[in-house]
Amino acid sequence: MYDVVVIGGGVIGCSIARELSRYALRVCVVEKEADVGCGTSKANSAIIHAGYDAAPGSLKAKLNVEGNPLFTELCQDLAVPFKRTGSIVVALDEKEVADLEALYERGRKNRVPGLRLLDQTALRALEPHISDQAVAALYAETAGIICPFTLTIALAENAYANGVEFFFNAEVKKVYALRPGAPRFLVKTDHLCLETRYIVNAAGVHADNISRLAGGDSFYLTPRRGEYCLLDKDQGSLARTVIFQVPTKMGKGVLVAPTIEGNLLIGPNAHNIEDKEDTGTTAAGLAEIIAGAKRALPSFDAQKTITSFAGLRAVPPQRDFLIYADSKVKGLIHAAGIESPGLTAAPAVAKLVREILAADGLKCKPKRNFNPQRPPVIRFSDLSFEEQSKLVRRDPSYGRIICRCETVTEGEIIAAIRRPLGARDLDGVKRRTRAGMGRCQGGFCSPRVMEILARELKLPLTQVTKQGGSSYLLAGPTKAPEETGKKGATNNGSL
Amino acid sequence: MEAYDLVVIGAGPAGLAAAVAAYEAGVKKILLIERDRxxxxxxxxxIHNGFGLFYFGEDLTGPEYAARFIQRVQERGIAIKLNTMVLEVTPDKWIIAVNKADGLLKIKAKAVVLAMGCRERTRGAIFIPGTRPAGVITAGTAQRFVNMEGYLPGKEVVILGSGDIGLIMARRLTLEGAKVKMVLELLPYSSGLTRNIVQCLQDFGIPLLFNHTVVAIHGRQRITGVTIAEVDPATKKPKPGTERLVSCDTLLLSVGLIPENELSRQAGIALDPVTKGPVVDDGMATSVEGIFAGGNVVHVHDLVDNVTREGEIAGRSAARYILNPKPAPSLKINTKAGAGVTYVVPQLIHPQQMAEELVLSFRVNQVFKDQKLVVALATGQGHKILGTKKRMIMVPGEMQEFKVKKEDLWAALGQEDSSSPLELTVSVPEEGEDHDV
Incomplete structure (x- = not known):
């Protein structure tokens, strides 16, 4: 019997799980994919927003402004790289200056600290490569950049270390309310049947479906696709801050930002779609974001794109987060409709969900042995020559470079597999170590990473997947010598 | 700290040839560093044949060709470190490398030859839209799986790009029992060698569709198919209405190679924006004194025989520099890609130190039939034709060569004042254009 089942292992589900792991509760996370952070959490703008965008008084505004400052300590505790680069919204003509002033005013109402309007000279000094058309900007000093899957994985690892259980490849198929009026459920997946008192619905774009399965409130989340291009590190220094344009009603528009790893990220566009799994990119969409990004930062070289991807935002009907106890089903708590600034709000969302659970009758007794810290991950390429020397002497597997582009060693890949909730597939290794994330996109290292996965997980190479499920990378062994017509040939090379 | 006269980075065909040539030229303290096993x-x-037709006058497989140079390296007792990754090369020729046995290595060299080769362009680089399932793989990675690891990457294959590796893999996968449905080429001609189109596609009945590309990838976990479309040859954009779905479990990409120059960039070496490799002179010297380069790290070749030749030049020049270190002479001629030509290597000629004969390597930018090739030297006084040659066919997929004799170059230079800029242009002028200025 669980106290809480969290449905969804994205940044919201993992933040909530980690928050609940502070208390003497039995908690688990059920995730339909093979790893945490495989939905919206892995394909977004990777930004910690300052908080001037959301309408004053909205939950979005409140949780954004509450969430932002929490990142300093959170990232220290979880050993997650995070950088407060600041952000700017640029006015590309005189008319847009009024929009900046309105944003400034909204920011002031939302109690966003560190907002300043910059004139053209100050803007140019801050961002030397900004468009000549840019006449002014709104600067927000608290905005920052982070790797969203590193954060999600770190939250999950820390939650796990503090006793939260995780179930992967576990898509929730049925939810039974066992005692109407009392918090008591049976949550069924293909292979699991979990009895719980409370359910937290953090199922991202699928949260509307989970509410329906549980007999809860009816709402519809519109999947809104956003496409991105990630550019080579030689383009990363073109932007120092997160560069936004004046927002439209569809969202904050196309941004240009350095990533925490030093690449340049451009995107997203915003297109409502039907299919909640359709994270495919389109030629028109990619052209749209490149053209859009060029308006603010004309000098980047789109030919230096190393990969493109798309993510889906779960757009709620009233454009505000749906974080509340269900009106019909006792014990069902929604953390739904978490579109931007969901990543920023995540730690504040987690606290709010815990408060709602407590108000709903869940006794939250603090655990004395809660450890907020996650052991840091060794990154060979971040170390000095002396530190690298010492490391390789201690463990020679750190002397074997597997990913040439990002300088990732065998030792780091083994550690990523052996860590709690470790990598189980090629993409899991990639998200944890960056192996395969560089300019050759795994061309050289994927055979080697697959070999290490197979060895560590004791799998045949043909069972190694890209991203769990049936995403097998190989069809089978090549023809045996017999089949090639050499009767009597043996595998050991003797005839 | 270790010290060597010459460190060669990369023990592929260029690096092996460079090490042997430097040894023969009198430098004995040589280290080859190789990242692979x-x-x-x-x-x-x-593992296919076709290697060494020019260099050895024999038809060898890749491993056989390599074995000859590996043997030469071994016979000379040249040191080699395997499974060793170079992390950094500095302009003053310190090399930082790492492996499991030695740990971190700091090596000082009198000269360095860069021979890191090239890598494949990926899906991201050419913006193929769609989902991101398993089964989208570059041709070279597939080749490694099939020929070295013993695994078949898929059974129903569409190949995008008619580069040589893609063509070779079409045949290889067919022989391994996969169904290669088609090879798509964006351009109206192939970038691969004609012999490969005949031997790898035509002999197996595999269709090659020119002016076609992949416009979407489908499938969530493993690729289930691609949408292909015809492109307008003028704009290279897909023609609306020509899209069709082709089912497959593998999309193989053979869409070009890029010289691998992360280390060159770190060392502050000037790169050519067209070749994406270091700017080199007739001795394969880069812009940083004492650092040389050869093979696919400089520009992507079609034939290993030419890679070997470049490696040898780089090795000999490095040896000359080690035995008598001095900067290149000041008199220089820049080479230039003229009409119809994409690039010329070397980018720089030092007439005072050049060998008796110099090979200009270049690629044309379109298919030319029965066209004349013109190599001309522009000096302060004007413009002298060094040579012309009528060629039956020139295609972008086959590297062209033009041999320049030292005596001819000096004759054209005449009493040239070394202060005026000198430019040697390779071009394929349009018919009727007058070049005898």
């Missing part, structure tokens, strides 16, 4: 580079996975 064996020397030979990409040749080790190229």
């Amino acid at each position: 064996e020397p030979g580079g990409i040749l080790e996975q190229c």
Whole structure:
């Protein structure tokens, strides 16, 4: 019997799980994919927003402004790289200056600290490569950049270390309310049947479906696709801050930002779609974001794109987060409709969900042995020559470079597999170590990473997947010598 | 700290040839550094034949070709470190490298030859839209799986790009029992060698569709198919209405190679924006004194024989520099890609130190039939034709060569004042254009 089942292992589900792991509760996370952070959490703008965008008084505004400052300590505790680069919204003509002033005013109402309007000279000094058309900007000093899957994985690892259980490849198929009026459920997946008192619905774009399965409130989340291009590190220094344009009603528009790893990220566009799994990119969409990004930062070289991807935002009907106890089903708590600034709000969302659970009758007794810290991950390429020397002497597997582009060693890949909730597939290794994330996109290292996965997980190479499920990378062994017509040939090379 | 006269980075065909040539030129303290588990580079996975027709006058497989140079390296007792990754090369020729046995290495060299080869362009680089399932793989990676690891990457294959590796893999996968449905080429001509189109596609009945590309990838976990479309040859954009769905479990990409120059960039070496490799002179010297380069790290070749030749030049020049270190002479001629030509290597000629004969390597930018090739020297006084040659066919997929004799170059230079800029242009002028200025 669980106290809480969290449905969804994205940044919201993992933040909530980690928050609940502070208390003497039995908690688990059920995730339909093979790893945490495989939905919206892995394909977004990777930004910690300052908080001037959301309408004053909205939950979005409140949780954004509450969430932002929490990142300093959170990232220290979880050993997650995070950088407060600041952000700017640029006015590309005189008319847009009024929009900046309105944003400034909204920011002031939302109690966003560190907002300043910059004139053209100050803007140019801050961002030397900004468009000549840019006449002014709104600067927000608290905005920052982070790797969203590193954060999600770190939250999950820390939650796990503090006793939260995780179930992967576990898509929730049925939810039974066992005692109407009392918090008591049976949550069924293909292979699991979990009895719980409370359910937290953090199922991202699928949260509307989970509410329906549980007999809860009816709402519809519109999947809104956003496409991105990630550019080579030689383009990363073109932007120092997160560069936004004046927002439209569809969202904050196309941004240009350095990533925490030093690449340049451009995107997203915003297109409502039907299919909640359709994270495919389109030629028109990619052209749209490149053209859009060029308006603010004309000098980047789109030919230096190393990969493109798309993510889906779960757009709620009233454009505000749906974080509340269900009106019909006792014990069902929604953390739904978490579109931007969901990543920023995540730690504040987690606290709010815990408060709602407590108000709903869940006794939250603090655990004395809660450890907020996650052991840091060794990154060979971040170390000095002396530190690298010492490391390789201690463990020679750190002397074997597997990913040439990002300088990732065998030792780091083994550690990523052996860590709690470790990598189980090629993409899991990639998200944890960056192996395969560089300019050759795994061309050289994927055979080697697959070999290490197979060895560590004791799998045949043909069972190694890209991203769990049936995403097998190989069809089978090549023809045996017999089949090639050499009767009597043996595998050991003797005839 | 270790010290060597010459450190060669990469033990593929260029690096092996450079090490042997430097040794023969009198430098004995040489170290080859190779990141893979064996020397030979990409040749080790190229188990097909067709290697060495020019260099050895024999038809060898890749591993056989490599073995000859590995043997020469071994016979000379040249040191080689395998499974060793170079992390950094500094302009003053310190090399930082790492492996499991030695740990971190700091090596000082009098000269360095860069021979890191090239890598494949990926899906991201050419913006193929769609989902991101398993089963989208570059041709070289597939080749490694099939020929070195013993695994078949898929059974129903569409190949995008008619580069040589893609063509070779079409045949290889067919022989391994996969169904290769088609090879798509964006351009109206192939970038691969004609012999490969005949031997790898036509002989197996595999269709090659020119002016076609992949416009979407489908499938969530493993690729289930691609949408292909015809492109307008003028704009290279897909023609609306020509899209059709082709089912497959593998999309193989053979869409070009890029010289691998992360280390060159770190060392502050000037790169050519067209070749994406270092700017080199007739001795394969880069812009940083004492650092030389050869093979696919400079520009992507079609034939290993030419890679070997470049490696040898780089090795000999490095040896000359080690035995008598001095900067290149000041008199220089820049080479230039004229009409119809994409690039010329070397980019720089030092007439005072050049060998008796110099090979200009270049690629044309379109298919030319029965066109004349013109090599001309522009000086302060005007414009002198060094040579012309009528060629039956020139295609972008086949590297062209033009041999320049030192005596001819000096004759054209005449009493040239070395202060005026000198430019040697290779071009394919349009018919009727007058070039005898």
